[in-house]
Amino acid sequence: MPARYVTVDRETAMLLPPDLRDWVPANHFVHLIIDAVGELDLRTARVNERGSGSEQYPPSMMLALLIYSYATGVFGSRRIEQTTYENVAVRLLCADTHPDHDTICSFRRQNRELLTDSFARVLELAARSGALKVGEITVAIDGTKVLANASKHAAVSYGRADEQLQQVELEIEQLLAKAESADAQPLQDGLSLEGELALRHERKARLKQARAEIEARAFARAQEKRAVERPEEPGPPAPPPPQAKDQHNYTDPQSRIMPVDGKSHFEQSYNAQAAVEVDSRLIVGQRVCQAPNDKEQLVPTMASIEPAAGPVKEVLVDSGFCSEAAVKKIEQDSKGWPTGITVLASVGRKPHGRTVADLEKRPDPQAPSPDAPFTERMAHRTATAAGRARYKLRQQTVEPVFGIIKQAFGFRRFMLRGLEKVSLEWTLIALSYNLRRLYNLGVVLKTA
Numbered sequence: 001m002p003a004r005y006v007t008v009d010r011e012t013a014m015l016l017p018p019d020l021r022d023w024v025p026a027n028h029f030v031h032l033i034i035d036a037v038g039e040l041d042l043r044t045a046r047v048n049e050r051g052s053g054s055e056q057y058p059p060s061m062m063l064a065l066l067i068y069s070y071a072t073g074v075f076g077s078r079r080i081e082q083t084t085y086e087n088v089a090v091r092l093l094c095a096d097t098h099p100d101h102d103t104i105c106s107f108r109r110q111n112r113e114l115l116t117d118s119f120a121r122v123l124e125l126a127a128r129s130g131a132l133k134v135g136e137i138t139v140a141i142d143g144t145k146v147l148a149n150a151s152k153h154a155a156v157s158y159g160r161a162d163e164q165l166q167q168v169e170l171e172i173e174q175l176l177a178k179a180e181s182a183d184a185q186p187l188q189d190g191l192s193l194e195g196e197l198a199l200r201h202e203r204k205a206r207l208k209q210a211r212a213e214i215e216a217r218a219f220a221r222a223q224e225k226r227a228v229e230r231p232e233e234p235g236p237p238a239p240p241p242p243q244a245k246d247q248h249n250y251t252d253p254q255s256r257i258m259p260v261d262g263k264s265h266f267e268q269s270y271n272a273q274a275a276v277e278v279d280s281r282l283i284v285g286q287r288v289c290q291a292p293n294d295k296e297q298l299v300p301t302m303a304s305i306e307p308a309a310g311p312v313k314e315v316l317v318d319s320g321f322c323s324e325a326a327v328k329k330i331e332q333d334s335k336g337w338p339t340g341i342t343v344l345a346s347v348g349r350k351p352h353g354r355t356v357a358d359l360e361k362r363p364d365p366q367a368p369s370p371d372a373p374f375t376e377r378m379a380h381r382t383a384t385a386a387g388r389a390r391y392k393l394r395q396q397t398v399e400p401v402f403g404i405i406k407q408a409f410g411f412r413r414f415m416l417r418g419l420e421k422v423s424l425e426w427t428l429i430a431l432s433y434n435l436r437r438l439y440n441l442g443v444v445l446k447t448a
Contacts, residue, residue: 135310159244
């Protein structure tokens with residue numbers, strides 16, 4: 001018997017137009033996105049209220065398109081535009097319309113308020129649907145370095161900028177002398193003295209701007225340090241000299257050189273923070289900062305937790321976040337009364353793996369006195385059996401979230417530039433992650 005094949009006929013036209021819903025499974029992720037966006041308040045979306053110009057795409061469709069694209073690892077506006085033609089699920093989401101890349105990019109860049117509000121309302125949806133516990137929650141907080149949309153080779157240090165300024169000024173003098181000399185040797189074809197002088201003057205201006213930016217940054221650091229250590233001193237502090245290694249990036253001046261991969265090397269990056277609820281593994285708070293470490297990030301990241309998640313009872317952080325001042329601000333209010341929040345933190349770095357002594361059953365250590373040193377009191381919290389069990393939740397909560405975002409989503413570099421726009425994009429990532437998490441949990445959204 002001869003082999004039989006399915007008939008593949010690309011020439012015969014369809015008698016009736018296809019229904020795209022027949023081509024996408026009923027339990028597909030795109031349906032959850034469409035339903036969730038339908039429950040959001042889109043009044044904060046930036047739209048052309050005058051009605052002038054070309055017809056604009058509905059904010060609900062544009063927002064759903066961005067969320068679905070980021071949740072499936074498509075971040076560039078040109079690639080997103082391409083999927084509106086090639087991806088059946090995206091064609092269903094867009095109802096077979098095709099916004100161009102400029103429209104997509106503009107909508108993403110102009111709607112920070114909409115994305116921030118949508119992030120909060122998705123958490124409300126999760127709470128209403130039973131996926132997110134409200135109140136008395138435990139959160140794990142951590143930060144991860146995400147590459148900036150700028151190369152570290154487009155940066156200059158303060159010391160190097162001074163050397164390059166001297167070199168540029170010398171070249172300008174040489175070019176001016178060459179212009180005044182009647183018997184000067186001509187330049188190569190396509191080059192002119194005026195053009196070369198303009199290039200060097202532009203370079204000189206950029207170097208001066210870089211130095212001024214680094215000096216302003218050093219002055220701001222000195223003011224913050226004095227406000228904490230010596231707040232009673234009157235008058236402005238003397239401008240401190242910047243360090244020679246302080247850098248300024250020409251492409252994205254607000255990004256910073258940061259250690260990545262365990263300080264094995266340095267990259268132009270931002271520090272993306274997330275607070276994750278341990279039971280649902282939903283991101284309940286998020287923000288982006290320029291600090292290369294997490295030493296002063298506990299309080300502001302706690303402040304970013306959405307009210308929809310309810311009051312926090314317990315906070316799990318690693319040693320990089322732990323400081324006496326930060327823990328005190330979390331656990332006590334301005335009058336010194338307890339807030340009801342407990343911080344569990346590792347004090348110091350511990351080697352990986354377990355020794356034989358760690359395997360042996362042992363009684364809980366005696367609690368230190370209230371006036372014991374801060375490190376001793378914090379160490380006792382994770383030295384008890386209950387404390388160790390609670391603290392173990394940190395690494396299996398927030399670190400997998402960063403792994404999913406970077407590995408499964410493929411988001412390792414911001415598409416936008418500048419702290420404000422990068423914060424917008426991180427909000428979009430957190431929003432997309434949360435909806436993907438709700439889909440993986442099999443949550444059925446409950447409407448208001």
